[in-house]
Amino acid sequence: MTRPLSVGIAGLGTVGTGVLTMLRENADVIAARAGRSIAVTAVSARDRTRDRGISLSGLRWYDDPVELAADPAVDVVVEVIGGSDGPARALVEAALAAKKPVVTANKALLAVHGAELAAMAEQTGVPLAFEAAVAGGIPVIKALREGLAGNRLSRVTGILNGTCNYILTVMRERGREFTEVLHEAQKLGYAEADPSFDVDGIDAAHKLAILAALAFGRPVAFDAVYVEGIRQVSAVDIAFAGELGYRIKLLGIARRTDAGIEARVHPCMVPLSAPIARVDGVFNAVVAEGDFVGRVMLEGRGAGAGPTASAVVADLVDLARGRFTPVWGAGSGALSDAPSVPMAAHVGAYYLRLMVVDRPGVIADVTAVLRDAGVSLESMLQHGRSPGEAVPVVLVTHETGEAAMRSALARIAALDAVLEEPALIRIETA
């Protein structure tokens, strides 16, 4: 065995202490697989006095993470501070500039600044590894960049945010509304005090941007991802979904079309027969579709100290073994320049649920608007009758353009007999 790989960890929250713990508890297994020991020798965090339930004795301490990158005895920098800018970004840039390999769990940083960071890493010839940035412990980065490397991928679909999947699962199982379940999830620690990053789909969009870059071999393009969260999903829609043979999931979907790459995060109706429809609770899953391999699904825990540490340590083992892969799977000269396709160009089937006054002529008005917009209907669902009162009406369309659907929706919402903002959920058959 050669000398130990000396690691500096910046950020000692849940993930940072998880990495420290894993490297210590599984030191024997890790050394065997890495061909050498991997030892943390330096750390950086804001508060030196906080009790993290783990010994930091013998480790060099840096208040400023950028100084950790300058420590000549640190071979590899692990960035688990988080955030797309600020100290995390400064640290990663400093490390790459100092020609030190970086392992990061930071999806926001990669989604927003990944293109520049990858260029920097390529210029200095230094690895920038980020298995932990997407889907926690599931080795999905490795699967896309290496395991399926021979395939032309047509599509990547994922349940990429455990908080949203947990909330949607509990809403379905108990027939409850979003706000109640969110509060409960916050009490249980499954959702943050400020949940917007998760429930508005931003976190999933960061991860999808990274997956799309890997799947289609092009630089990350976060701004081109269409994003819609789960706040508008209601218990009544989840119940109707069940009746129609669907589950509602927040999916990230990246797809290669003739026009370019489509990337979108939004609630979807997924047929119960699709394996991803059954992935419940805090679990994440990623489905990749390749021209030779067909459909491959990976499923596991997408967050938490253990799974995230598992991914960080896998990257460290790769570095210790000298295994190298370019950031987006190929060198910059071999990357694709496929354009991003805007959401308005999306074509698919739609679920539309209206609350209407139950009186003659309402359905005729609604369907006339759809007909005028060129939207054709596959089915309609209305239970019972309550003359003069509000009743839900569900319409399922055939394949329709997003732009046509949106304009029809605006006109339907403006009808007198339509009482609330209509609910629109896209149907994904794959």
Add this chain to the structure above:
Amino acid sequence: MTRPLSVGIAGLGTVGTGVLTMLRENADVIAARAGRSIAVTAVSARDRTRDRGISLSGLRWYDDPVELAADPAVDVVVEVIGGSDGPARALVEAALAAKKPVVTANKALLAVHGAELAAMAEQTGVPLAFEAAVAGGIPVIKALREGLAGNRLSRVTGILNGTCNYILTVMRERGREFTEVLHEAQKLGYAEADPSFDVDGIDAAHKLAILAALAFGRPVAFDAVYVEGIRQVSAVDIAFAGELGYRIKLLGIARRTDAGIEARVHPCMVPLSAPIARVDGVFNAVVAEGDFVGRVMLEGRGAGAGPTASAVVADLVDLARGRFTPVWGAGSGALSDAPSVPMAAHVGAYYLRLMVVDRPGVIADVTAVLRDAGVSLESMLQHGRSPGEAVPVVLVTHETGEAAMRSALARIAALDAVLEEPALIRIETA
């Protein structure tokens, strides 16, 4: 880009031609991910005249695969001949001796001779890659050796044979018996003319032996795998399984216990709530359980030209990039010497189905035998009554030792009122 990686393929059946096709059709994507072109320059097969629907012009031809390994212009040898001995083994040994990296899809070869081949590869410092040997296109070798490298794994479970999974799925969906469904599968090309390798569990056992070696970091030990196939599974047991909340699957299970490594392939009752219970048809799946990552499942197509080629090409891309991993995930000096645990030491719950004469006292006799063997019952199931006729009776035990269960079973089978060989299926809760 450096010069192309020159590949020699030995074996031009479905998989060999699939690899050739993939390397040609996806040459651009593959070159981008590999950092250089990958080109087949030589091939070996038995029949030079057969039409394989693919051009072989410009390729050097060898009747003898061992000569292909000696071709100085071949950088890497792809072995897709198959079989644990004969030309496949001779070729791989010749290639390693000539210090040429080998990519193989041959599970039988690795399961039976993998320990010696790995030692040879280590001595000569040459990569021996075999992603295609287990679960086809699913990158499970990479996941276990690299993606989950930081974890101490406690258990690996897999649906490793698509033929068996297809047969069991159709038996359940249509309520039909094994023999009928096998014949149909043979007509459809999902089962071989001589199906014993698949339906008797040998193929799954080869793959499990490899997974167990990777998961627990020890040399492969095929002889220590307990094997039982699916010929004895009957439609009535599949129906009872459904009623009890289970699915019957042929699983390969490798588990770390205090006594050592348990490795077994046999039909299992799996609770419907387990994700692996829902993996149907020709699909394969592997579930790994690690101390930090928790449960990770990978699912996809386990056989066929496309998926197998996908795995072979992924190995070639690794070689082209210079990414190297020791055969069992660690060098020989760092491998575990954990002993294999015999099946007689297995402890678990059992499903037992008897055909008995419906008359007073029979159940008392059966349960007396179980009591005397120290086997405790969780539940018993008998539908309707047919005095004097044969009726099925199902017994589900609590956790019991395999040895005790086996001896009780022999005594029960010998009872006058027990009409057929009893059916015994192990219940897996995980």
